Each structure stands twice: as structure tokens, then as C-alpha cells.
Amino acid sequence: MDATDRIEAYLDELERELEVPRRARRRISSEIREHLLDAAEAERPWATEESFAAERAILRFGFPAETASQFNRGMGRRYVLVRRRLVPSVAAFALTLLATATVLAFDPGPAPSSWQAPHLLVLRHSVAQPHGG
Amino acid sequence: MALGEIQGHVDGMLLAVLSGGPLHGYGVTEELRRRSGGEFDLAEGTIYPALHRLEASGLLVSRWEVVGGRRRRVYELSSSGRRAAVDRRDSWRAFRRAVDAVFGGDVLEAG
Numbered sequence: 001m002d003a004t005d006r007i008e009a010y011l012d013e014l015e016r017e018l019e020v021p022r023r024a025r026r027r028i029s030s031e032i033r034e035h036l037l038d039a040a041e042a043e044r045p046w047a048t049e050e051s052f053a054a055e056r057a058i059l060r061f062g063f064p065a066e067t068a069s070q071f072n073r074g075m076g077r078r079y080v081l082v083r084r085r086l087v088p089s090v091a092a093f094a095l096t097l098l099a100t101a102t103v104l105a106f107d108p109g110p111a112p113s114s115w116q117a118p119h120l121l122v123l124r125h126s127v128a129q130p131h132g133g
Numbered sequence: 134m135a136l137g138e139i140q141g142h143v144d145g146m147l148l149a150v151l152s153g154g155p156l157h158g159y160g161v162t163e164e165l166r167r168r169s170g171g172e173f174d175l176a177e178g179t180i181y182p183a184l185h186r187l188e189a190s191g192l193l194v195s196r197w198e199v200v201g202g203r204r205r206r207v208y209e210l211s212s213s214g215r216r217a218a219v220d221r222r223d224s225w226r227a228f229r230r231a232v233d234a235v236f237g238g239d240v241l242e243a244g
Contacts, residue, residue, distance in 0.1 A: 024185075027206070028181065028185075030204070030206070031158055031181060031205075031206045032158075032178075032181065034157070034158075034159070034203055034204070034205050034206075035158050035159045035162075035177065035181075037203070038159040039159065039177070060176070060177055061176065061177045061178045062176030062177065062178035062179065063178075066176070066178065067176075067178035067179075067181070067182070070178070070179065070182035070183075071181075071182045071185065073182075074182055074185060074186045074189070
């Protein structure tokens with residue numbers, strides 16, 4: 001595994017642990033990627049191989065779960081709360097809509113009355129008394 | 134120095150470091166290490182949640198910039214961040230004087 005692969009594996013793990021909106025996750029991942037590349041470059045003179053330099057940079061950065069939990073405690077907490085409340089509400093609303101639509105689709109509804117369908121009444125009247133008859 | 138000892142001061146120190154001008158995250162950690170003479174060699178991952186938190190509270194602003202051929206997120210103090218940096222420095226100095234006074238007494242007695 002080379003330096004870039006090692007850094008990407010770290011970022012994958014970090015992203016799995018993050019409970020923040022997708023856009024924030026992308027930004028965090030990009031920022032930390034750049035940081036780790038800088039740090040690996042700085043470690044290069046003390047490491048025999050590039051991958052070791054990346055490993056040292058990652059060790060200095062800290063465990064992905066720990067970093068993610070700090071993000072989650074901040075912006076993630078609000079996001080998780082909103083998601084926990086919003087998702088069931090939206091799902092309940094969608095189910096209600098679907099159920100209503102289904103009932104309406106199968107319900108033939110009341111028989112047309114004179115005030116509901118005046119055109120039918122006019123039609124019946126026209127058949128009973130044709131013009132010119 | 135243990136992380137626990139500086140945990141409550143990380144935000145203030147980040148504001149102080151950024152008082153010197155805009156920096157990207159790696160630059161912030163380097164400057165923090167340099168200014169502390171290597172004492173604050175904390176896990177670098179702790180810096181980013183703090184930077185994001187300070188930005189969310191309006192004390193920092195950030196933007197993407199291309200630095201050294203790479204795209205980096207650069208942070209700088211907002212106007213309220215500049216005021217907060219001065220406030221935090223003043224309150225730290227008052228705290229330090231008080232602690233110095235207490236420890237100073239102990240040291241004199243012990244000596």
C-alpha cells in the first residue's frame with residue numbers, strides 16, 4: 001500500500017464514522033487529505049519510504065473515530081437530531097399521502113347527483129325530448 | 134503537555150495563531166507547534182473540529198485557495214473573531230497572573 005492509498009484508507013474510515021451532512025463530509029475529507037499530504041511530505045526526511053511517512057503523518061493526526069466524534073459532537077449533533085426528527089415525519093407524511101391516494105383510486109365515489117353533474121341531466125333531457133320531436 | 138491541560142484553551146490559541154494572518158489547517162498546527170516551542174504537540178485531528186466550530190460560531194471565515202499548487206481551505210479571523218482573540222488573551226493574562234501569584238507563594242515557601 002503506497003502513501004496515497006494509506007491516506008485514502010484513513011479518509012474512508014473517517015468518512016464512515018462521520019455523522020454530518022454530505023457536503024460537510026466532503027469538505028472535511030478534502031481538508032484532511034491536504035493536511036495529511038503536507039504532513040507526509042514533512043515526515044519524508046525521517047522515513048525510509050513514502051508509505052512510512054504517510055503512516056507517521058496519520059499517527060500524528062489521531063484515530064479516525066476520535067476525530068469523527070469531535071466533529072459529530074459539534075455540527076453532527078444538530079444534523080443527527082434534525083435527521084432523527086425529520087425523516088420519520090417525512091416518511092409518515094408520504095405514507096399518509098400514499099394511503100389517501102390509494103383509497104381515492106379504488107373508491108367509486110357517490111352517484112352523480114343533479115348538482116354534481118348537471119351536464120348528465122341535460123344529456124338525459126336531450127335524449128328524452130329530441131329536437132324537432 | 135497533556136491534551137487535557139490545554140483542551141479548554143484550544144479555541145483561544147487558534148484565535149491567537151490566526152491573529153497573525155490567514156492560514157490553512159496544516160499551517161495552523163505548524164504555527165501552534167512553533168509558538169509553543171514544541172510543547173503543544175497535540176493530535177492534529179483535534180484542530181479541524183475546533184476550526185469548524187469557530188467558523189460556525191462566526192469567529193472565523195474560510196475559503197478554498199490554491200496554495201503551492203494544491204487546493205487548501207484557508208481560515209482567517211472575522212471582525213468578531215478579532216475581538217474574541219483580544220478578549221481571550223486578556224482573560225488568559227488575568228488568569229495567568231492569578232495562578233502565578235498562587236504558585237509563586239508556594240514556590241517561595243517551599244524554597
